[in-house]
Amino acid sequence: MLSGKKTEMSDHSFYALRDMIYERSGIFFPDQKKYILENRLLRRIEEGGFNDFEKYIDFLRFDSLRDREFSTLFDIVTTNETSFFRDMNQLEVFESFVLPQIVKEVEKAGYKKLRIWSAPCSTGEEPYTLAMLLLSKFPGIQGAGWDIEIHGSDISECVLNSARRGEYNDYSMRNVPPLYLDRYFTKNGNGKYGVKPEVKGIVRLSNINLFDNLRLRMFRGMNIVFCRNVLIYFDEAAKKRVIANIYDCLLPGGYLFIGHAESLFNISRAFKLVNINNILLYQK
Numbered sequence: 085m086l087s088g089k090k091t092e093m094s095d096h097s098f099y100a101l102r103d104m105i106y107e108r109s110g111i112f113f114p115d116q117k118k119y120i121l122e123n124r125l126l127r128r129i130e131e132g133g134f135n136d137f138e139k140y141i142d143f144l145r146f147d148s149l150r151d152r153e154f155s156t157l158f159d160i161v162t163t164n165e166t167s168f169f170r171d172m173n174q175l176e177v178f179e180s181f182v183l184p185q186i187v188k189e190v191e192k193a194g195y196k197k198l199r200i201w202s203a204p205c206s207t208g209e210e211p212y213t214l215a216m217l218l219l220s221k222f223p224g225i226q227g228a229g230w231d232i233e234i235h236g237s238d239i240s241e242c243v244l245n246s247a248r249r250g251e252y253n254d255y256s257m258r259n260v261p262p263l264y265l266d267r268y269f270t271k272n273g274n275g276k277y278g279v280k281p282e283v284k285g286i287v288r289l290s291n292i293n294l295f296d297n298l299r300l301r302m303f304r305g306m307n308i309v310f311c312r313n314v315l316i317y318f319d320e321a322a323k324k325r326v327i328a329n330i331y332d333c334l335l336p337g338g339y340l341f342i343g344h345a346e347s348l349f350n351i352s353r354a355f356k357l358v359n360i361n362n363i364l365l366y367q368k
């Protein structure tokens with residue numbers, strides 16, 4: 085156990101840590117969330133043998149292994165709540181309106197290439213859901229010469245490893261409609277549900293920081309982007325930067341879904357706001 089004094093995070097340490105986290109990721113801890121950062125980091129400081137917050141800050145500033153520690157830090161400070169078929173109203177618009185329109189337009193343009201991006205994807209439920217919706221809407225699409233990639237990216241390596249395993253417990257499966265459960269999952273020996281290879285095969289997972297302007301260039305050429313339930317962790321400047329990056333990644337005419345409680349008001353005027361069945365989405 086750490087001694088009493090060392091377990092306290094001074095305001096000075098709090099500001100130093102939150103600045104470092106913010107500068108690298110856009111994740112912003114306002115003053116009233118100091119206790120969350122403190123609680124989450126206490127165990128890391130103990131486990132990593134850092135002794136106290138000051139030593140931890142020094143390590144993050146100067147040590148040659150600091151990039152690795154930042155990766156661990158992002159595992160700790162991120163909130164990774166997600167689920168299969170999250171916000172079905174949005175997904176219905178994706179399946180019934182956006183997908184058919186994009187598929188038709190792409191075909192008309194004379195090529196069969198489809199790129200969808202779940203940014204961020206957490207433990208994988210979102211990109212796998214998008215893949216299942218696509219495959220059930222267009223059953224023959226994989227054998228019909230289409231080049232399909234559904235990307236899932238996240239800043240946390242820990243959640244990406246879960247996504248790569250593609251195995252989920254009963255609780256994670258709570259919103260999966262029976263039809264999709266039958267078609268796209270297998271019950272594994274360990275009692276968990278595994279995503280079938282035909283779904284996994286079109287999902288590509290990678291560690292991408294949405295604040296990393298340079299690496300995001302790899303994601304240019306997207307038809308549809310889901311950037312749901314992450315903007316809430318950013319301040320206004322960070323939201324603007326991330327949304328501008330995503331705008332650059334979308335093809336003209338491409339669509340952006342954000343969380344149903346999120347908005348681009350004061351963040352970007354670059355998109356056309358589209359209302360379909362009272363679901364708001366953004367078109368480039």
Ligand SMILES: C[S@@+](CC[C@H](N)C(=O)[O-])C[C@H]1O[C@@H](n2cnc3c(N)ncnc32)[C@H](O)[C@@H]1O
Nearest residue numbers: 109162164165166204206239240293294312313
């Ligand atoms: C609440 S989850 C949302 C997952 C999914 N989009 C959904 O709506 O269910 C938020 C995710 O954002 C990731 N995240 C936070 N900041 C990020 C950043 N700068 N770059 C990439 N991912 C980030 C976290 O690791 C976390 O997994």
